Amino acid sequence: MRQYLGRTALSHRLFTGLQRRRLGSLIAELAEAWMAAEEGRLHERRGRSRLRAAGAGPNHQLVFTDRVIATLVVLRFQLPHGALALLYGVDRSTITRAVHEVRPLLAARGFAxxxxxxxxxxxxxxxxxxxxxxxxxxxxxxxxxxxxxxxxxxxxxxxxxxxxxxxxxxxxxxxxxxxxxxxxxxxxxxxxxxxxxxxxxxxxxxxxxxxxxxxxxxxxxxxxxxxxxxxxxxxxxxxxxxxxxxxxxxxxxxxxxxxxxxxxxxxxxxxxxxxxxxxxxxxxxxxxxxxxxxxxxxxxxxxxxxx
Incomplete structure (x- = not known):
């Protein structure tokens, strides 16, 4: 419930700097690159190909949509990671890891x-x-x-x-x-x-x-x-x-x-x-x-x- 409330409130334009329409397009644009990077990270950690089908195993504490929203809020207001972690009900390190994953994807997009x-x-x-x-x-x-x-x-x-x-x-x-x-x-x-x-x-x-x-x-x-x-x-x-x-x-x-x-x-x-x-x-x-x-x-x- 806390994660849902955090997503609903923090996805507002006042927090992200983006209209929800543009925010949805941005999340869709970054999702493929993030999934590829995540799969590469897991493959490097395992040292071999996956044995179970994609999607098996424990779910992320913070789904990709929330990772993007949290990163945008950090960029816009420079909020402490611990404050966002409290809103989402996760550990501070989870927010920090999300920012370090999403921020390079935003930087690599180039300019419109x-x-x-x-x-x-x-x-x-x-x-x-x-x-x-x-x-x-x-x-x-x-x-x-x-x-x-x-x-x-x-x-x-x-x-x-x-x-x-x-x-x-x-x-x-x-x-x-x-x-x-x-x-x-x-x-x-x-x-x-x-x-x-x-x-x-x-x-x-x-x-x-x-x-x-x-x-x-x-x-x-x-x-x-x-x-x-x-x-x-x-x-x-x-x-x-x-x-x-x-x-x-x-x-x-x-x-x-x-x-x-x-x-x-x-x-x-x-x-x-x-x-x-x-x-x-x-x-x-x-x-x-x-x-x-x-x-x-x-x-x-x-x-x-x-x-």
Whole structure:
């Protein structure tokens, strides 16, 4: 009875962030991959093929539907696993295991494409190929999320200290179209790394050379990229030097406002991601941050693609 009540209440859109119609589609989409992974895990544990028919033996304490719902609630509100375990009447480790099983499946889904429900973008190369084929102008931005501070004397501890936020952060790069719909989120790096360095280590320069027709708007943090690809990347104009004529300053200000208004949609996409509390201040282990961000961004892209 407790498990039934937990499923009924927690499946509401307020807890999962998804309408029940979309939640049902998501569960059906993930079920096959989860069953294959579960069968592989059992086969590895047995060391041989099963002797009894599928479905024999004890049932799961938490069925797959509840595992997906519990994972979505954890991603959306960062609830302690013990609190969810109390609602479902299971041990805390059962919820933890469910999250570790379902979260990678969510992260591996890729990002929805507007008007093409059967197409998912999983890499930055996919995004550039899509933008070139559909003549989409991209918006590119980096965003930071606070994470746990590494232990004292741990190698690379200073790499997470952001020069901008003065906090321990991890950085993600987000790519959207002109309407702010998330097409890709990735290139996860420690917060100390510069936004431009992040995308260059992801191979974006090679992609701009491979797809010369692709255009992108960026902020001032990518000015070097705009200088390297002036016909493809547009950054805010440089401020006139001191003592410049008033008309030059007025023209610069107008151009800056125009470029900002055309690029602001990617900031709105970042804000959509951070409506999920787990990306406002990530309290989990840093090694799971990349997977968590990709899972949330993929779920947000499903909703954004319908706009």
């Amino acid at each position: 494409v507007p008007g093409q429900g059967d197409l998912r973008l999983r890499t930055l190369a996919d995004v550039f190929a899509y933008a070139a084929a559909e003549d989409v102008e991209l918006r590119l931005d980096g965003t930071e999320v606070r994470v746990r501070r590494p232990r004292a004397n741990e190698p690379g501890r200073r790499a997470f200290v952001s020069g901008k936020m003065r906090q321990n952060t991890k950085k993600a790069t987000v790519v959207t179209d002109g309407q702010g719909r998330t097409l890709w989120a990735g290139a996860f790096r420690p917060g100390r790394m510069h936004d431009q360095t992040v995308v260059k280590t992801e191979g974006i320069c090679d992609l701009f050379e491979q797809y010369p027709q692709v255009r992108a708007k960026v902020d001032a943090g990518y000015r070097g990229l705009a200088k390297q690809f002036p016909d493809q990347v547009q950054a805010p104009p440089l401020k006139p030097k001191k003592g410049a004529p008033p008309e030059d300053i007025a023209a610069w200000d107008a151009a800056r406002h125009q470029q900002s208004s055309e690029r602001i949609c990617v900031e709105h996409a970042n804000a959509e991601h951070k409506q999920w509390r787990t990306l406002q201040h990530y309290l989990g282990r840093r090694e799971y941050f990349d997977e968590t961000y990709a899972a949330v961004a993929a779920l947000v892209s499903d909703r954004a693609a319908e706009r």
